[in-house]
Amino acid sequence: MIIHINLESKYPIYTQVRNQIIEGIALGELKSGERLPSVRGMASDLGINLHTVNKGYKQLEKEGFLQIHRQRGVIVAPEEHRKADDFYREDSGHQVKMVVAEAICRGVSEEEVTRLIKETYQTFEKGGDTDGNSSH
Structure with a gap:
């Protein structure tokens, strides 16, 4: 699994790392029991601070x-x-509430929000590319 950091993102770098590991x-792409790089190794690979x-x-x-x-x-922790x-x-x-509230404020319909959620869920179930739907 490759983690991509977007320095222009509104999300902090540690959140991008977190979100992409959860997506993996x-x-x-990441299985229970699979090893990830050490903090130092991941920081070196990504070119970011190890504290991040x-x-x-x-x-x-x-x-x-x-x-x-x-x-x-x-x-990676076991499924249980x-x-x-x-x-x-x-x-x-709470997170869903905020997505819906922002969608309403931006004039996005309930149908469109529902469609996006269903499509994203199906993409994960199929193991497909989530770049259009991810939070990084």
């Missing part, structure tokens, strides 16, 4: 997507660690 897991990568990795660990071990390194919990559902509800 969703697309099946560390922040993204720590967020992913907190959210259950990664496990960070001193001896084993950074690995990534299952939705009440906090996830509440947070997702």
